[in-house]
Amino acid sequence: MKKKLYNQQENNFMFIFLTTILVLVFGWKYGTLYTSVGLCIFTSLIFLYLNEKMGKLSKTKLNSILLILSGGLGASFFITILSPKILNTSYINWLLSRGDPAQHFLGWHFFRNDPWSFPPGLISSLNTPIGTSITYTDSIPLLAFSFKIFNSILPETFQYLGIWILICYILQGVFGLLLMRKMTSNFALQFLGLMFFIMSPIMLWRAYGHEALMGHWIILASLYLYKSSYKNLLWILLLLVSLLIHPYLFLMVFTVYFIKVLELFFTGKISILTCVIHYLFAALLILIVLWCVGYFYIGSSGVSDGFGNYSMNINSIFNPQGWSYYFLKDQPSATPGQYEGFNYLGFGVILLLICSIFIFITNYTKNRKVKDKVGLIIISIIFILISISNVVTFSDHILFDIPLPGFALKIGGIVRASGRFFWPVYYLIIIYTLTEILRNTKEKAAALLLILALSFQFADLSGKFTEFHDLYSNEMNWETPLRSSLWSGIDGERYNNIVFVPSLVNSQYVAFSMLAAEKNMTINAVYTARDDYEKREAYSKKLIRDFDKGEFNSKDIYIIDSSMIENVKETKKDTDLLVSADGFNVLIPNGTMDPNLKNLNLDANSFDYKYGEVISFGADGESFNVKRSGWSFAEENYTWTEGNEASLLFSIKEPNTDLVLSIKMSPLLGGGIKGQHLLVFANNKKISETIIDSNSTYQFSIPSDIIKNELNVSLKLPDAASPKSLGINEDERLLALSIEYLSLKKP
DSSP: OHHHHHHHHHHHHHHHHHHHHHHHHHHHHHGGGGHHHHHHHHHHHHHHHHHHHHHTSOHHHHHHHHHHHHHHHHHHHHHHHSOGGGGOTTOOHHHHTSHHHHHHHHHHHHHTTSOOOSSTTEESSBSTTTOEETTTTTOOHHHHHHHHHTGGGSOSSOOOHHHHHHHHHHHHHHHHHHHHHHHOSOHHHHHHHHHHHHTOHHHHGGGGTOSGGGOTHHHHHHHHHHTSOOOHHHHHHHHHHHHTTOHHHHHHHHHHHHHHHHHHHHTTSSOHHHHHHHHHHHHHHHHHHHHHTTTTTTOOOSOOSOTTTSOOOTTGGGOOTTOOSSSOOOOOOSSTTGGGGOOOOOHHHHHHHHHHHHHHHHTTTSOOOGGGGHHHHHHHHHHHHHHHOSEEEETTEEEEEOOOOHHHHHHHHHTOSGGGGGHHHHHHHHHHHHHHHHTTSOHHHHHHHHHHHHHHHHHHHHHHHHHHHHHHHSOOOOOOSOOSHHHHHOOTTTOOEEEEESSOOOTTHHHHHHHHHHTTOEESOOOOSOOOHHHHHHHHHHHHHHHHTTOOOTTEEEEEOGGGHHHHHHHSOTTSEEEEETTEEEEETTGGGOHHHHTSOOOSSOOBOOTTOOEEOSTTSOGGGTBOSSEEEEOSSOEEEESSEEEEEEEOOOOSSOEEEEEEEEEOOBTTBSSEEEEEEETTEEEEEEEEOSSEEEEEEEOGGGOSSEEEEEEEOTTOBOTTTTTSOSOOSOEEEEEEEEEEEOO
16 A cells, blocks of 8 residues: 555656656746746646645635636736737837727727717717728727726826737636636646637737737637526627627627527427527617617628638648648648638647547447537537638638529628638637547546647747747837928817828828827728728719819818829919928818918928938838828838829929939739839830839939929839739739839939
8 A cells, every 4th residue: 555655656756747847848948938838737736736625625715716827827828928018008009000900099099089979889080971980990899988988087098909918818718717617627637728728829810910809718708608507697798798899709609699599499498489588688689789889870781892712721720821830831722811711729739639539439439428519519510611601622722612692692791701700619629629538538647648738739839929929029119100390280179170082091091090189180081890881982972073173171181192283283272271291292271371380391392302312111211202192001111002003203403414213122923913014204204114023123214304393203003913813912902013212313
């Protein structure tokens, strides 16, 4: 007996010793990034040998300890993999310097200062005159409503998206634990298992800029409720909360809820009348919340193109798409939008899945209650079919394309990014895998297997962990390109609106939106998830008609496309101020009579260019001084032309010799495009025609006799195409050339 006890203690010591060595090696290699996994393993080791003592604690005390620790592991992962820096509510550069997050912040930024309205989720000052709603800016209505109540005591600059991401990781840990408690009563195994939910690649992927969609705890909560005794109030609460976070998460939760209630009916636990009452009551509350968040206000059906493109490839759970650092190679996709179908399990989970399948096969004779799993099987089939869509693909092959009637395509348009709908199945795979192992393996062997799998999982994903840590922990800078004294001279009480003419989203809409918010003004063209396209088109046509007739609103500040300047010069009144500021054409009706603008040093023409000066088209350059129409937003080192023509305007001294325009640029190539056809015009005279087929510096001679004090350069690009149409990525912009820098010299 003593010898047996001695051997057991020796085995325990060896288990702890080897595990400690493993944790120390990983901690030494990966540093603080490994903190949450290391803490999880050490916590599980403590629980492994205190399991009986822990079980003697009161249920309330035990639950509190476990939930605090599980939430703490989620918080630890957030702090070490991302950064506590984004919890600073006044730090908004990390949002404004990126595409989608800027939209999410601006939605809240305008919403908080709008008066409460009916419906409450309306934002009347953004996307005017149609307006938008807090749900169509993906600004997490649940938090937007909550913080707006306290708006009067909040600082002038306030963002809650960093707080939201932390909450998501804490709740991911909490609901991960609750699900693990359904699988095993062993506290050590519970903590080892919940780490797979916290380290979820599909959740972290959304940290690229889809903050609301990081609420994967909503999915875990729905699966937990499904596996628990039915409580209608909790389901209704979860449905409404999910609807106040993001429509995609709501549709996932609602599907699980719908099947759960149906299952209750078919198993005889509720009557058909009770079933109908549950559905009707849920539908009524859902409609009320949809109205509150402004879903119906702008007349958008929520339908958009992309179903079948933003789908899931059959290879997705084994296709890393750049996430496997050591083990697996990336596999091709069949459509450019299948990044939305990213569902890589991770190498550690794949190993566990293989083990669980082996266990299932070797134990197939055991009595398995398949009947109890019918509901989950139906849920999985529904989500798999939606996520794969009607365009069924494997690797880079389209296996078959099922034609859909118009009404079916409209329904599909509601879930355009259908690849996301695999997420509940993704977590069901993890739940099934862990359940199969934990219920058919001895506790210590299961613990060892989970520790090894966690180690493989972390190592496999470590490259992306490092990438996200660098992205979030490094200081992100955003500076407005609106540096002219004109903008500071605008009186927000005198002017109400910033109006782009035509009513199209400008590449610098973020800067103009921040200016509008600062001046308590509205803005007419911004990015939103959906819009009332009929109203938008009618407004745009009327705006152009009024402009052509010289009918300007004295309360508006107009930002005018260069193609309309000549007409404006003819129709404007003498009291109207037409200037160029930071490369933008600005019309201020009766602006010459505005005392705030009289003494400003404004250039009525354009940027005063000095021969030989190199102008960078990167984010930190001053290309805005010469760019006119046809340009996309400035990226880190370059700016793409957008459309079939891009123009430049220089204010220069009349030269006594010909000039040489030098441009460092790269073409958009792909598909059948081997080079971009470029025609260069200077002051409406064609000076060159060539093919741009490589990254190089191209030079164009400009005769001096066509230059006075102004030089208008037009780049005509007949071969411009969208990267999406070429199968490169999902970018729908019409691109041709990326310009790095240029200069204008005398030979």
